[in-house]
Amino acid sequence: MEKSDIYNWLQEVEHPAKEGMNLLQLGMVDAVEVAQGRIHVTLAFPKRPDPLKNYLIGAAQACLYRHAPGGTEIEVDTIVKDPAKPAPKGIQFNLDQLREVSHIIGVASGKGGVGKSTVAVNLAVALARLGYRVGVADADVYGPSIPTMTGTEDATIEMYGEDENDNLFVPVEKYGVKWLSVGHVSGAGQALIWRGPMASTALKQIILQTLWGPLDFLLIDMPPGTGDIHISLIGDVPLTGAVIVTTPQQVALADVLRGVNMFRNPQVNKPIYGLVENMAWFTPEAHPEEKYYLFGKDGGTKMAADLDIPLLGQIPLVQGIREGGDEGAPVALLDRPDSQAFLELAKKLAASV
Ligand SMILES: Nc1ncnc2c1ncn2[C@@H]1O[C@H](COP(=O)(O)OP(=O)(O)OP(=O)(O)O)[C@@H](O)[C@H]1O
Ligand SMILES: [Mg+2]
Numbered sequence: 001m002e003k004s005d006i007y008n009w010l011q012e013v014e015h016p017a018k019e020g021m022n023l024l025q026l027g028m029v030d031a032v033e034v035a036q037g038r039i040h041v042t043l044a045f046p047k048r049p050d051p052l053k054n055y056l057i058g059a060a061q062a063c064l065y066r067h068a069p070g071g072t073e074i075e076v077d078t079i080v081k082d083p084a085k086p087a088p089k090g091i092q093f094n095l096d097q098l099r100e101v102s103h104i105i106g107v108a109s110g111k112g113g114v115g116k117s118t119v120a121v122n123l124a125v126a127l128a129r130l131g132y133r134v135g136v137a138d139a140d141v142y143g144p145s146i147p148t149m150t151g152t153e154d155a156t157i158e159m160y161g162e163d164e165n166d167n168l169f170v171p172v173e174k175y176g177v178k179w180l181s182v183g184h185v186s187g188a189g190q191a192l193i194w195r196g197p198m199a200s201t202a203l204k205q206i207i208l209q210t211l212w213g214p215l216d217f218l219l220i221d222m223p224p225g226t227g228d229i230h231i232s233l234i235g236d237v238p239l240t241g242a243v244i245v246t247t248p249q250q251v252a253l254a255d256v257l258r259g260v261n262m263f264r265n266p267q268v269n270k271p272i273y274g275l276v277e278n279m280a281w282f283t284p285e286a287h288p289e290e291k292y293y294l295f296g297k298d299g300g301t302k303m304a305a306d307l308d309i310p311l312l313g314q315i316p317l318v319q320g321i322r323e324g325g326d327e328g329a330p331v332a333l334l335d336r337p338d339s340q341a342f343l344e345l346a347k348k349l350a351a352s353v
Contacts, residue, residue: 110255112224151328248299
């Protein structure tokens with residue numbers, strides 16, 4: 001058993017009142033000690049009483065018992081500590097590297113798994129095909145998917161600059177787009193374990209400590225949810241606006257609203273360029289002219305109207321889109337009907353921005 005195993009396991013314990021964020025994401029795992037046949041974990045709880053405290057302690061214990069070899073002694077205790085610790089000193093961020101970037105657009109959603117990364121990657125490729133200079137920063141520090149989706153997981157990230165403390169990442173260029181992900185920097189396949197403040201720091205490095213050069217669009221593939229990371233990101237990165245991705249089900253409306261409100265809240269107040277309805281209908285690969293509205297028709301149109309934002313595009317559910325993601329060859333590079341959907345989306349976004 002290594003410490004990293006414990007951190008990995010504890011990612012399974014989610015806080016039911018914090019939109020399914022896990023203990024690690026919430027910065028609640030304060031210390032982990034592993035010795036011969038013994039695990040000791042300290043969980044940090046804020047001063048404000050958490051009614052789920054006992055539940056979380058129990059859940060953490062149960063999780064550790066489940067994974068640890070039989071007979072391991074498991075101890076979980078707590079300390080009082082507000083999880084919002086300041087970012088580690090030593091890294092001073094400034095906005096110099098974004099000087100020549102015209103538009104910084106967050107690709108967000110309220111909910112995970114709706115296809116944010118798929119949309120971000122294909123939208124970037126489509127914008128590049130239209131002649132724009134495009135970069136993508138993968139802000140999903142817990143589950144970065146850009147390296148796989150672009151087939152750049154083996155890329156070596158070069159550093160730019162003489163002074164070790166002042167180095168910049170050089171993004172990977174492929175398909176006419178500049179990509180950078182925490183996954184590139186920390187090595188493919190390696191488990192990513194970040195505690196709250198470390199995660200925000202890593203994220204800021206990916207966006208602010210990178211030699212983007214002149215860009216028309218920098219898309220930011222945001223992590224799922226609307227938690228601390230998002231607030232920190234929106235506070236520190238001068239976003240121009242956002243695109244919200246959703247699937248057509250009505251049940252998703254509440255999630256979408258959370259995503260929208262993240263940008264509409266008066267302190268943030270960033271424009272939302274529009275809604276992208278992903279998986280709007282299913283089209284069998286062999287019959288590209290057929291559309292099956294598995295989740296109902298016009299859900300995206302209705303949702304956009306309810307939220308008073310434009311519907312920027314509709315992307316079909318097509319096997320090839322998933323395969324393109326898995327193989328690192330985005331469909332927006334091709335000339336199929338689903339590729340066209342991304343090109344249309346890119347045109348509408350550019351026009352609206
Ligand atoms: N339009 C589509 N057609 C077919 N498959 C799709 C489509 N959109 C997304 N997928 C597939 O669904 C899965 C989830 O998509 P993706 O990783 O882009 O979602 P996400 O919102 O970024 O997820 P997370 O919240 O974990 O970051 C992937 O396997 C992807 O290939
Ligand atoms: Mg994603």
